[in-house]
Amino acid sequence: MLLNRIVVRSIGRLLTRSYATESAVAHTRNAGEMAFTFAAPYQVYYNKANVKQIDVPSFSGAFGILPSHVPTLAVLKPGVVTVYEQDGTSKKFFVSSGSVTVNDDSSVQVLAEEAVPLELLDPAAAREALTQAQGNLSRASGEKEKAEAQIAVEVAEALVDASK
Amino acid sequence: MLAQPSRIVLTLSTWNHQHTRGMATLKSISLRLKSVKNIQKITQSMKMVSAAKYARAERELKLARPFGEGAQAFYKKAEVTAPEDTNSPKLIVAMTSDRGLCGAVHSNVGRVIRNNLQQEGDSTKVVCVGDKSRTILQRVFANNIVLAAKEIGRKVPTFQDAAKTAQAILESGYQFEGGKIVYNRFKSVVSYATSEIPIFSINAIHAAPKLSVYDSLDSDVVQCYTEYSLASLIYYTMKENACSEQSSRMTAMDNASKNAGEMIDKLSLTFNRTRQAVITRELIEIISGASAL
Numbered sequence: 001m002l003l004n005r006i007v008v009r010s011i012g013r014l015l016t017r018s019y020a021t022e023s024a025v026a027h028t029r030n031a032g033e034m035a036f037t038f039a040a041p042y043q044v045y046y047n048k049a050n051v052k053q054i055d056v057p058s059f060s061g062a063f064g065i066l067p068s069h070v071p072t073l074a075v076l077k078p079g080v081v082t083v084y085e086q087d088g089t090s091k092k093f094f095v096s097s098g099s100v101t102v103n104d105d106s107s108v109q110v111l112a113e114e115a116v117p118l119e120l121l122d123p124a125a126a127r128e129a130l131t132q133a134q135g136n137l138s139r140a141s142g143e144k145e146k147a148e149a150q151i152a153v154e155v156a157e158a159l160v161d162a163s164k
Numbered sequence: 165m166l167a168q169p170s171r172i173v174l175t176l177s178t179w180n181h182q183h184t185r186g187m188a189t190l191k192s193i194s195l196r197l198k199s200v201k202n203i204q205k206i207t208q209s210m211k212m213v214s215a216a217k218y219a220r221a222e223r224e225l226k227l228a229r230p231f232g233e234g235a236q237a238f239y240k241k242a243e244v245t246a247p248e249d250t251n252s253p254k255l256i257v258a259m260t261s262d263r264g265l266c267g268a269v270h271s272n273v274g275r276v277i278r279n280n281l282q283q284e285g286d287s288t289k290v291v292c293v294g295d296k297s298r299t300i301l302q303r304v305f306a307n308n309i310v311l312a313a314k315e316i317g318r319k320v321p322t323f324q325d326a327a328k329t330a331q332a333i334l335e336s337g338y339q340f341e342g343g344k345i346v347y348n349r350f351k352s353v354v355s356y357a358t359s360e361i362p363i364f365s366i367n368a369i370h371a372a373p374k375l376s377v378y379d380s381l382d383s384d385v386v387q388c389y390t391e392y393s394l395a396s397l398i399y400y401t402m403k404e405n406a407c408s409e410q411s412s413r414m415t416a417m418d419n420a421s422k423n424a425g426e427m428i429d430k431l432s433l434t435f436n437r438t439r440q441a442v443i444t445r446e447l448i449e450i451i452s453g454a455s456a457l
Contacts, residue, residue: 111392
């Protein structure tokens with residue numbers, strides 16, 4: 001009789017202990033949230049923010065990232081990143097290059113080398129940059145110079161596309 | 165008369181004692197006073213300059229911190245670990261600058277790297293960013309230095325500088341399996357901590373336990389990713405180190421000005437005392453001469 005009571009009491013204590021640890025674990029992210037960090041070297045746009053969706057242009061194709069997206073790594077292509085926030089508004093940024101990381105705890109890091117809100121782009125300046133880059137490409141000699149000029153042309157073309 | 169020169173030599177070396185001959189030391193004290201006042205002006209202006217630079221560096225560091233933390237996030241989340249083998253080639257990047265008079269910033273980094281090299285020196289190579297780390301390490305560990313970057317510290321570090329450094333490291337041909345960046349992490353105006361950020365090679369990433377969770381990774385993407393994250397981490401540590409250095413220089417120059425001020429007070433007192441002693445001696449000579457008549 002006494003043994004039963006002791007066993008019941010110890011089981012009860014065990015149950016309460018595991019209950020406490022369970023609630024500690026549940027502190028991590030809920031299924032529908034993501035921690036989105038979008039930063040350039042000199043500017044940070046989102047830091048561990050919770051947004052609905054992000055569209056990124058990458059060399060392996062443009063794709064959208066929602067919470068619980070499969071973890072992946074990608075390299076950014078010059079283009080437009082669109083961020084859809086929780087209240088339905090969307091913000092667009094032009095990025096020149098960088099990397100995208102989606103981790104398994106739904107944290108997303110978009111680290112761009114240069115990122116600027118689309119509103120700040122000037123179409124005329126973008127077109128001028130494109131003609132200049134194309135001129136440099138035709139004048140370039142040597143593999144490294146040609147590759148750098150080609151990169152400049154790609155970025156300028158994306159700029160013109162984005163600023164239209 | 166002839167005895168004067170030796171007396172002057174004696175008095176210059178014992179100018180603290182009360183029995184010195186006043187005549188010779190008055191000039192030396194006033195010379196010293198003038199030079200210490202100049203030094204105080206210089207250190208005060210250096211403090212103002214570094215305070216301005218520190219304000220800007222702190223602002224930019226605040227914006228660069230999410231960038232740097234994001235660059236480290238993948239390696240943490242995928243649980244990439246350094247290779248266990250202690251003989252595998254490693255790379256240490258020493259983050260310092262060219263300019264001194266900034267407290268213990270450079271010597272702290274140098275000390276950490278020196279201890280590291282003493283323990284496992286043969287397979288580790290060092291990239292010295294900034295002349296100071298090069299001077300600290302090249303006396304004993306000249307064989308371990310593979311690259312040295314100069315002209316750091318004059319201007320604000322940009323991503324361009326970090327990209328150039330990363331490019332040079334990758335083009336140097338040194339294949340490393342793992343490594344770290346040693347820098348000073350900025351904590352507050354009065355404190356910084358010498359810390360390390362690990363850098364991983366492509367092999368280490370492929371050996372990570374959680375890599376299979378990541379979808380659609382081809383070797384091209386992983387290589388681009390490691391190159392970009394190396395540049396990002398170098399940029400982030402450059403920013404942190406610049407901020408720590410400016411705050412440390414501000415504190416050092418402030419202390420130097422205070423010390424110079426104390427020295428000026430002490431010297432002024434000694435000067436006045438000596439001046440009065442000289443006048444008293446002259447008076448005594450005159451009076452004793454007059455009374456002899």
